[in-house]
Amino acid sequence: xxxxxxxxxxxxxxxxxxxxxxxxxxxxxxxxxxxxxxxxxxxxxxxxxxxxxxxxxxxxxxxxxxxxxxxxxxxxxxxxxxxxxxxxxxxxxxxxxxxxxxxxxxxxxxxxxxxxxxxxxxxxxxxxxxxxxxxxxxxxxxxxxxxxxxxxxxxxxxxxxxxxxxxxxxxxxxxxxxxxxxxxxxxxxxxxxxxxxxxxxxxxxxxxxxxxxxxxxxxxxxxxxxxxxxxxxxxxxxxxxxxxxxxxxxxxxxxxxxxx
Amino acid sequence: xxxxxxxxxxxxxxxxxxxxxxxxxxxxxxxxxxxxxxxxxxxxxxxxxxxxxxxxxxxxxxxxxxxxxxxxxxxxxxxxxxxxxxxxxxxxxxxxxxxxxxxxxxxxxxxxxxxxxxxxxxxxxxxxxxxxxxxxxxxxxxxxxxxxxxxxxxxxxxxxxxxxxxxxxxxxxxxxxxxxxxxxxxxxxxxxxxxxxxxxxxxxxxxxxxxxxxxxxxxxxxxxxxxxxxxxxxxxxxxxxxxxxxxxxxxxxxxxxxxxxxxxxxxxxxxxxxxxxxxxxxxxxxxxxxxxxxxxxxxx
Numbered sequence: 334x335x336x337x338x339x340x341x342x343x344x345x346x347x348x349x350x351x352x353x354x355x356x357x358x359x360x361x362x363x364x365x366x367x368x369x370x371x372x373x374x375x376x377x378x379x380x381x382x383x384x385x386x387x388x389x390x391x392x393x394x395x396x397x398x399x400x401x402x403x404x405x406x407x408x409x410x411x412x413x414x415x416x417x418x419x420x421x422x423x424x425x426x427x428x429x430x431x432x433x434x435x436x437x438x439x440x441x442x443x444x445x446x447x448x449x450x451x452x453x454x455x456x457x458x459x460x461x462x463x464x465x466x467x468x469x470x471x472x473x474x475x476x477x478x479x480x481x482x483x484x485x486x487x488x489x490x491x492x493x494x495x496x497x498x499x500x501x502x503x504x505x506x507x508x509x510x511x512x513x514x515x516x517x518x519x520x521x522x523x524x525x526x527x528x529x530x531x532x533x534x535x536x537x538x539x540x541x542x543x544x545x546x547x548x549x550x551x552x553x554x555x556x557x558x559x560x561x562x563x564x565x566x567x568x569x570x571x572x573x574x575x576x577x578x579x580x581x582x583x584x585x586x587x588x589x590x591x592x593x
Numbered sequence: 594x595x596x597x598x599x600x601x602x603x604x605x606x607x608x609x610x611x612x613x614x615x616x617x618x619x620x621x622x623x624x625x626x627x628x629x630x631x632x633x634x635x636x637x638x639x640x641x642x643x644x645x646x647x648x649x650x651x652x653x654x655x656x657x658x659x660x661x662x663x664x665x666x667x668x669x670x671x672x673x674x675x676x677x678x679x680x681x682x683x684x685x686x687x688x689x690x691x692x693x694x695x696x697x698x699x700x701x702x703x704x705x706x707x708x709x710x711x712x713x714x715x716x717x718x719x720x721x722x723x724x725x726x727x728x729x730x731x732x733x734x735x736x737x738x739x740x741x742x743x744x745x746x747x748x749x750x751x752x753x754x755x756x757x758x759x760x761x762x763x764x765x766x767x768x769x770x771x772x773x774x775x776x777x778x779x780x781x782x783x784x785x786x787x788x789x790x791x792x793x794x795x796x797x798x799x800x801x802x803x804x805x806x807x808x809x810x811x812x813x814x815x816x817x818x819x820x821x822x823x824x825x826x827x828x829x830x831x832x833x834x835x836x837x838x839x840x841x842x843x844x845x846x847x848x849x850x851x852x853x854x855x856x857x858x859x860x861x862x863x864x865x866x867x868x869x870x871x872x873x874x875x876x877x878x879x880x881x882x883x884x885x886x887x888x889x890x891x892x893x
Contacts, residue, residue: 337698345686432682436738439646439676440699441668590649593680 335442338450342424343457346416350458353416354465357409361466364403365473368396386533396480400470401559409493410500410525410553413462417501418521420458424451425582426508426517432593445583448509452579455501463494481559488558495571496553500525502578503549510585512592525550549574597660599624599746599777600645604654607640615640616801618654622779622794624745627772629788629809630781632798638781639679641798642748645779646676659745672700675739679750679781681731685724689734692723696738708741714763728755736764740771747771749780753787765791785816785882786874797882805882816882819852819875820860825868836863850875 375393388406392398425448428434438444467490474481504521511517528548532555535545545551552571556564600622607614615637622628632638643649645658647667656663658670683692697703712719715733723731732755739747753761768778768791782788788795795812797805805812817840830844833851836859841852847870853860864872 335699337695341684341687341691341695344691345684432678432680433684435643435648435678436676436681436683436735437696437699438648439671439674439678440696441672441701442699443668588650591643 334453335446335450338437338442338447339454339457342451342454345423346420346454346458349416349419350461353412354462357412357462357465358469358472360408361400361404361469361473362476363473364400365476368399368477383534383537386536387530396474396477397485397559399477400474400481401557404466404470405489405493405559406554407529409466409489410496410529410550413459413466413493413497414500414522414525416462417455417459417497418504418518418525420455421451421501421504422508422514422517422521424454425505425586426512426514429508429512429592430514435591435593438591444586448505448583448586449579452502452505452582455505456498459494459497459501463490463497466490466493482562485559485562488561488563491563492553492556492558492567492571495568495575496549498575499549499552499571499578502575502582506578506582506585509582510589512589524548529554597624597657598622599626600628600656600658600779602641602645602654602656605641605644605651605656606653607637607644607649608652609640612800614652614801615644615798618803620796620803620806622777624777625772625775626794627768627778627780627792629785629792629795630779630798631783631785631788631795632781633783636783636798637801638783638798639750640801642676642679642750642779642781645748646671646674673745675742675744675747675749677735677739677747677749677752679754681735683723683731683734686722688720688722689717689726689737690719693719693734693738693741697741700742703742707743708737711737711740714767715760729757729760732756733760740767743776745776747776747778747780749778751782752780753782785812789813812882815854817852817854818857819850820857820864821848821850821873821875822864822869823848823871823873825870828867833860833863836860 371393373394388402393402428437437447467487470481470486470489471483474486500521503524504517507520508514508517528550531541531544531548532551535542545555549571552564552567556567558564598621600620602618602620605618606616608616613635618641630638630641640649644651645656645663647663647670650664659673661670663670693708697708715736717730717733717737718726723734726734732752736752739749752764756764771778780788780792785795789809792809794806794808796803824847827847828844828849830842830849833839833849834842836853838853838855838859839851840854843850851860
C-alpha cells in the first residue's frame, strides 16, 4: 500500500467529502424535524404499487417509513454512490486523461499498488459519508421523536458504506481497465440507477425478478436495514464484489498502455 | 563509462496504425552522454520515451535502460531515472511543495537539500497552487522533480519549453554538471538550436523512423544557419547571394533573411557595410537538415 498516494488522493477529496457529509447531516436533521408536523398528515400514500416501490413503500406515517422514503431509498445511496464514483474515476481515469498518471507512473511504484491506494482512499471517503449519515440519522430520528433502534440506524449506515464501496469499485474497475473517465462514470452510475429501478420494479414484473440479484442495490436495500437491521449475506456479497472489482482494477491496469 | 549503454533499443516499434508511432528503432546512448533526440512534432520522440519507461508497451522489439530490460525491470529502471514528460501536468489545486513531497515519498531516498537547492537555482515558488503558476514555473517544478533524486539517467521531453532565457542558462549549466558527474541525459526537442549548446550527439527522428545519428559537429556542417537582419533602410538582398556559403536570400522591405552554411564571417562582414538595427537568428529546419545530410553523404 502506498500511503503517500492514499494521503494525496484523500487530500483532493476532502472538500467534496466534507461538504457532502455536512449536507447529509443537515438534510437529515431537517427530515427529522419535519416528521412530527408533516409525516402523520401525509400518512401512507395511496399510489400505484410501482410508484410506492420506487419510494420505498411510501409510508410516511411511521418514522421508519419516513426515513426509509426520504433517506434510505434514494438520497443516501445517491450521495454516497455519486461521491464514490466521482472519487474513484477522478483518482484513476481522471488523472490519466489529465496526464498526471504518466508522471506518477514514471516513479518506482507498481501500478497495482497505486490502484490499491486509490481504492483505500475512496473507501475512506465512503466511510466518512456513511459515518455522517449515521450521526445525521441518530440526531434526526431523535428530533423526529425517536422510534428507530440504534442497531437499525447503524445497519443502514453500514449497508450504505458497503453499497458505496461496491459502486465505487465498479467505477474503479472500468476506469483502471480503460482509462476512460466518461465511460467509467456512465457505466457505474447506470449500474447504480438501474439497480434501484430493477429492485423497485422486480416485485411487480416477474419476468425481470431475477435481475435484481445482479444489482448491488438489492444487497444494500433488499433486506430493508432500517426495519430489519443488518443483512449479513448482503454485506458479504457487496464486500466480495468490492474486493473482486478492486483486484480486477489492479490487474487490468498492469499491462496496458497509458492513454495520455 | 560502463560497458552497458545507458539506453539501447533493438528494432523497437510501437505501431498506432495510419503510419503513426515508432518503427524499428535501433539506438544507443552511452553513459555520461548528453544526447539530443530531435524531430518535428509527431515524429515519435515522446512515444520512444514512454516506451523506455514502460508507460506503453512495444508492438515489437526491445529496449534496455541502464543495462536493464524495460519490460521486466521497469521498477528498478524508474528508480534510477528522472523523467520530465513533454506535456507535464501535476495536481492543479496542490502547491508545488506538496506535490514534490509526494513524488519524493514515492521514490524514497530524496535528499531535501538537493530539492531545495534546485528550487533556489531555478528561483521556484513552491508554495503557490500549481494552477496559479505560469507554464514556465510549472516546467521548473517538472525539472526539480526529475533531478531531485540525482538519477543516473535523465529522460527529458522538450525540457526547455516555456523557460525564460535566464532559466534556460541555469538548466544548461545543470546539464553540464550532470554530464561531468558521469550521468546521462536523453533530451528531446523539435529544434536543433535548443539542444546544440549542451548535447554531444544528436539523433533525428522522422515519421517514427531514425534517420540520423551523428555528432553535433557533423550535423552543424550540413545545417543551414539563417539570420534575419533588420536594416535602417531598404537593402538589395542580391548583394549577399554571391557570398561564400550563402544558399538563399530573401528581402522584404528593411529586412533581409540570409541562409548560409559554414562560417558566418563573410555574411557578417558584408552586412556590417550597412546600418544594422537588429540581427535575429531563425530556427533551423530539421527537414532541411536531414535532406542536406543525405546530400552530403552522411550515414544514418
